[in-house]
Amino acid sequence: MIDIVPPAFIFIFGAFLLPFLRGRLLRQTVQLIVPLIAFVDLLYMHHGTYWVYNFLGYDLILGRVDKLSMVFGYVFVIVAFLGMVYALHIKEYGQHVAAFLYIGSTLGVTFAGDFFTLFVFWEIMAVSSVFLIWYRREKPALDAGFRYILVHIFGGCVLLAGIIIYITNTGDNYFNAIEYGGLGSKLILLGFIINAAVPPFHAWLSDAYPEGTVTGSVFMTAFTTKSAVYVLLRGFAGVEILVWLGAIMAIYGVVYAVLENDIRRLLAYHIISQVGYMVCGVGLGSEIAINGASAHAFSHILYKALLFMGAGAVIYVTGKRKMTELQGRNLYKKMPITLSLYMIGAFSISAVPLFNGFISKTMVVAATGELHRPIIHLLLHLASIGTFLHTGLKLPYGTWFGKAKGEIDINEEELEAKEPPMNMLVAMAMAALLCIVTGVYPKVLYDLLPYPVYFHPYTPQHVLSMIQLLLLTAAAFWLYIDKLGGEPTISVDTDWFYRKPGVLILWVCSHPLQDIRLRLQQAFTAGVTKIAALSKNPVLLPEIIVRNIQLKVYTILYHNSEPPEDKLKKINELKYKLNVLKEISYKENIYRRPIGAGVLLAIVFLFLYGLIYFIKMD
Amino acid sequence: MSRRLKYLFFICIGLSIVASFFITHEKVHFWWEKIPAFDALFGFIGCIVIVVGSKALGHKWLQKDEDYYD
Numbered sequence: 001m002i003d004i005v006p007p008a009f010i011f012i013f014g015a016f017l018l019p020f021l022r023g024r025l026l027r028q029t030v031q032l033i034v035p036l037i038a039f040v041d042l043l044y045m046h047h048g049t050y051w052v053y054n055f056l057g058y059d060l061i062l063g064r065v066d067k068l069s070m071v072f073g074y075v076f077v078i079v080a081f082l083g084m085v086y087a088l089h090i091k092e093y094g095q096h097v098a099a100f101l102y103i104g105s106t107l108g109v110t111f112a113g114d115f116f117t118l119f120v121f122w123e124i125m126a127v128s129s130v131f132l133i134w135y136r137r138e139k140p141a142l143d144a145g146f147r148y149i150l151v152h153i154f155g156g157c158v159l160l161a162g163i164i165i166y167i168t169n170t171g172d173n174y175f176n177a178i179e180y181g182g183l184g185s186k187l188i189l190l191g192f193i194i195n196a197a198v199p200p201f202h203a204w205l206s207d208a209y210p211e212g213t214v215t216g217s218v219f220m221t222a223f224t225t226k227s228a229v230y231v232l233l234r235g236f237a238g239v240e241i242l243v244w245l246g247a248i249m250a251i252y253g254v255v256y257a258v259l260e261n262d263i264r265r266l267l268a269y270h271i272i273s274q275v276g277y278m279v280c281g282v283g284l285g286s287e288i289a290i291n292g293a294s295a296h297a298f299s300h301i302l303y304k305a306l307l308f309m310g311a312g313a314v315i316y317v318t319g320k321r322k323m324t325e326l327q328g329r330n331l332y333k334k335m336p337i338t339l340s341l342y343m344i345g346a347f348s349i350s351a352v353p354l355f356n357g358f359i360s361k362t363m364v365v366a367a368t369g370e371l372h373r374p375i376i377h378l379l380l381h382l383a384s385i386g387t388f389l390h391t392g393l394k395l396p397y398g399t400w401f402g403k404a405k406g407e408i409d410i411n412e413e414e415l416e417a418k419e420p421p422m423n424m425l426v427a428m429a430m431a432a433l434l435c436i437v438t439g440v441y442p443k444v445l446y447d448l449l450p451y452p453v454y455f456h457p458y459t460p461q462h463v464l465s466m467i468q469l470l471l472l473t474a475a476a477f478w479l480y481i482d483k484l485g486g487e488p489t490i491s492v493d494t495d496w497f498y499r500k501p502g503v504l505i506l507w508v509c510s511h512p513l514q515d516i517r518l519r520l521q522q523a524f525t526a527g528v529t530k531i532a533a534l535s536k537n538p539v540l541l542p543e544i545i546v547r548n549i550q551l552k553v554y555t556i557l558y559h560n561s562e563p564p565e566d567k568l569k570k571i572n573e574l575k576y577k578l579n580v581l582k583e584i585s586y587k588e589n590i591y592r593r594p595i596g597a598g599v600l601l602a603i604v605f606l607f608l609y610g611l612i613y614f615i616k617m618d
Numbered sequence: 619m620s621r622r623l624k625y626l627f628f629i630c631i632g633l634s635i636v637a638s639f640f641i642t643h644e645k646v647h648f649w650w651e652k653i654p655a656f657d658a659l660f661g662f663i664g665c666i667v668i669v670v671g672s673k674a675l676g677h678k679w680l681q682k683d684e685d686y687y688d
Contacts, residue, residue: 258672369647385664460641469661476665489681
């Protein structure tokens with residue numbers, strides 16, 4: 001049998017292979033085969049530690065395989081395949097190279113058993129994913145990409161600092177449960193939660209994901225935040241602060257989603273909200289909470305990819321991304337399949353029974369009950385309402401149905417729209433199928449989870465409570481249906497803190513700082529000119545300096561009175577001498593000393609050296 | 619929305635609320651879980667709170683023109 005290789009390397013090898021392939025069909029084949037090979041590879045990986053290399057006295061572990069890393073490994077490879085099917089029509093292979101590197105590095109993070117490996121893959125992840133934004137090639141995308149990479153570089157630096165402090169304190173570099181307390185662990189946690197998009201460090205997500213390419217954003221929704229959830233599960237399970245951060249995060253995303261007009265940005269805010277459930281589960285730290293967080297990450301990756309595919313399909317065929325531009329165009333008549341598949345994703349994220357969100361979200365919520373956390377429980381419940389309200393009702397209503405607002409004349413142009421290319425639909429259909437299969441038959445997912453599952457999602461009470469919640473949310477939506485349409489605005493978020501002052505910093509650099517620089521430069525140039533003039537004859541320099549000082553002394557002494565006759569004569573004499581001295585240029589022959597002087601000096605130094613040497617010998 | 623769909627919707631809500639009087643929690647963790655149809659109430663009020671609260675926050679503070687950052 002062929003030996004298994006780290007799944008990360010399969011994708012990274014694929015990334016390097018793609019540019020050398022000629023012919024579209026061949027490339028498409030490789031695009032699909034690489035995730036399949038990786039999936040088979042995962043099937044052959046058994047629990048244990050593999051691919052350990054020694055490096056500078058530390059162990060680099062490329063394959064720590066256990067239930068926790070496997071559940072994330074599986075879903076990452078599955079969504080990689082779905083995303084590649086969705087992106088199959090893209091001829092520009094650079095995008096696929098970036099995607100493969102991104103997927104590969106995420107798998108590297110997932111199976112890393114030590115901090116160094118983790119960090120290296122963490123950085124590759126940030127750098128490769130930014131190209132999925134930049135490939136849209138429009139100015140907003142380029143700008144958002146720069147902000148995205150800067151935030152992630154900052155996060156990476158924080159993580160590295162934390163890792164170094166932590167390793168120095170503990171002495172080994174194995175990445176296991178981290179004792180939360182010291183500076184090192186706090187910095188590591190900060191590095192992780194920046195990638196998990198925990199407020200106030202979340203703005204990169206809602207800023208950058210909607211700016212990516214239609215196909216690239218699908219990948220982005222899956223990997224960065226969920227790999228962060230994985231490392232949090234591994235390192236910080238049971239850290240109390242994460243409970244609160246997670247619950248606040250779940251609500252935070254919902255609030256911003258109310259205000260959002262851009263359809264993919266609305267969905268991006270719901271990533272933040274949904275990751276909140278996972279972060280909360282990490283913080284709760286009990287077995288059911290860990291299981292719930294892992295299961296919810298699994299479900300979330302599938303339905304969020306599906307939702308982004310649906311929204312992306314609309315953007316792909318219409319070129320429009322705002323609800324104010326889309327509503328009232330009756331798109332449901334032109335893209336019914338896309339709408340139906342999107343709705344499956346929407347029902348999944350809203351945790352409608354028989355869809356996969358239901359079997360995972362209820363687990364996290366149940367954990368809050370078991371640990372008796374009433375406030376957290378209610379906050380998560382509230383976030384559920386918001387999720388259905390926006391992803392399940394507002395977005396589809398505003399995109400496929402809705403009434404046009406006054407400013408857009410419906411007759412002005414008929415929006416050209418049809419179903420997206422076949423491969424996009426197939427990818428969406430597969431994602432939808434997976435959402436339903438895991439929702440109807442949760443055992444397939446529950447068997448993968450880190451701890452044995454004793455939780456039953458389909459109790460009459462769970463189902464009924466969810467149905468009531470959703471039905472009455474729909475009723476309230478109906479009441480507010482006119483108020484909830486998109487508004488042509490953007491909402492300021494914590495990215496304000498680096499976007500607005502960023503302009504200010506630029507101004508400070510280009511005006512006052514530039515001014516100081518110019519002044520300094522002028523002063524230096526003047527100084528250098530003076531020194532250059534003086535160095536015309538270095539031999540006379542001491543004399544010139546002495547005369548100058550004398551002259552200065554005189555001028556200071558008689559600065560407010562007329563000097564006496566004799567002194568005045570002396571001053572004039574000095575001035576004349578100085579002028580004469582300055583005029584004399586250096587001629588080598590005038591100042592040459594006899595060769596004997598040099599020899600004498602050499603002998604003196606040799607003597608001194610010998611003296612010191614012999615004294616030291618004694 | 620057609621009339622029939624509207625009625626169906628109301629019937630569903632009614633049925634779910636009636637059903638909650640017959641189905642009890644296996645394990646009660648919080649006091650409000652004993653109240654029948656609590657989730658329906660919470661869903662309705664919660665949704666209104668989210669919409670009104672967020673919109674107020676948005677209009678008063680967060681929402682800006684689309685060229686705000688340009």
